[in-house]
Amino acid sequence: MPWPLSEVPVPLSRRPFSVAEARCLGLSEDALRHPRLRTPFRGVRSLVTVDPPARFSAERARAAALQYVPRLRPTEVFSHATALVLHGCPIALSPEPHVSILRPGSRATARGAIGHTHAAPLMPWRHGESGAPLVSPMLALTQAAAVLPFRELVVAADHLIRPRRERAGGPIVTLEGLRDAARGACTRGSRRARAAIELARPGAESRMETLLRLLMVAFGIPELPLQVDVHDALGRWIGRCDMAELERRIIVEYDGEQHRTSDEQYTRDANRIAAAQDAGFRVLRFRWSDVTRTPRATAQRIAAALGVPLVPPGDPLRGFLAER
Incomplete structure (x- = not known):
């Protein structure tokens, strides 16, 4: 029967450690071969606590x-x-x-x-x-x-x-x-x-916001201002939106994972979007699948709202749509 994991010194249970360090702290060769210890690299051990995330992440x-x-x-x-x-x-x-x-x-x-x-x-x-x-x-x-x-x-x-x-x-x-x-x-x-x-542009607050912006650039859609404060007709602040064209009253929003994992965030964003729509804004909302699986259709929706044509992606973004 393997020795109990509780025998691992506390400093080593919280981080990867070298075999040399473990030996100095008294762990035996048998202990270093415990099935719950990983060997991510030669001469290194770490406790297996969770399943690793996706490979390309x-x-x-x-x-x-x-x-x-x-x-x-x-x-x-x-x-x-x-x-x-x-x-x-x-x-x-x-x-x-x-x-x-x-x-x-x-x-x-x-x-x-x-x-x-x-x-x-x-x-x-x-x-x-x-x-x-x-x-x-x-x-x-x-x-x-x-x-x-x-x-x-x-x-x-x-x-x-x-x-x-x-x-x-x-x-x-x-x-x-x-x-x-x-x-x-x-x-x-x-x-x-x-x-x-x-x-690059200051303002994108997530990976997917950048990819949505790049999708627009790839299809020749004029870039919209990022992180725009939106107000109603009386000047009352509605909220900050990912991208917006205030003159045309168009908002482009990416709905991230927080909408699925946080009821509070979902409610807050839903109220903000509803207030913007009540103030006369057209709100285009997109999810992960819109950006990664149907990029042309997503670009077409934004282009139609802005009244601009799509153009074929050119360098250096020619391969953007293939890099999923």
């Missing part, structure tokens, strides 16, 4: 990176798309962590990780939860241009420059900061990074 990639932390060597940092995920970007990606080490260090070769090297020393940022070192969001975005689909670069850029009510200091980085970093980059994919940054 920010949550799984973030979890994989945190499991890799015990393997990080001096001067090694999380980089590329992994750093973007640790900066909070809601991108879809493969979970293998990208790690980069200062030359002449040798790139990581652990199974399940992707190793890189960088030539110049850098001042790493720190991940808030784990304290793990990672490259700056500006560098991460230019690096990730070599490994991410174009739409994911725009999602990441939108997230990084989004105004944050919870952060007194504003966005993580400014749009101009991203432009400056990409302007001087000469790495693989740097042109794609610059193109993605030019499509």
Whole structure:
């Protein structure tokens, strides 16, 4: 019979840990082979507590990176798309962590990780939860241009420059900061990074809001202002909407998962939408399936409301609709 999990020292039960650390704390070789301990990477163990999320998701990639932390060597940092995920970007990606080490260090070769090297020393940022070192969001975005689909670069850029009510200091980085970093980059994919940054806009508050906006751009629909305060004819504030054209009294809204999981949020949004409709606004509401499964029909609804034609998607968004 396996030894009880309660024998795992408390510090190790709450995070991934290295085999060397476990041995120092007294765990035996038999204990390290307990069936409830995972081996996400060679020399690392973690308690299995929940089923992993979908393969191509920010949550799984973030979890994989945190499991890799015990393997990080001096001067090694999380980089590329992994750093973007640790900066909070809601991108879809493969979970293998990208790690980069200062030359002449040798790139990581652990199974399940992707190793890189960088030539110049850098001042790493720190991940808030784990304290793990990672490259700056500006560098991460230019690096990730070599490994991410174009739409994911725009999602990441939108997230990084989004105004944050919870952060007194504003966005993580400014749009101009991203432009400056990409302007001087000469790495693989740097042109794609610059193109993605030019499509970034402050205001999108979720991944799907960015994808809905990109769908409109792909079909040539004029961009609408983001996070618009809407008032009725008497000047009373109705609420803030995802996108709106006030002169034509048209609102475009993405209904996120909170409508399914929170009755309070659902009621609040339903009251806001009803008030906007009573004030004479036409409200176009879309869900995940509208954006991902029927993009042309969704674009057609918005274009018809705005009285503009659809145009065939062109570069750099030609492949946007295929990147589901």
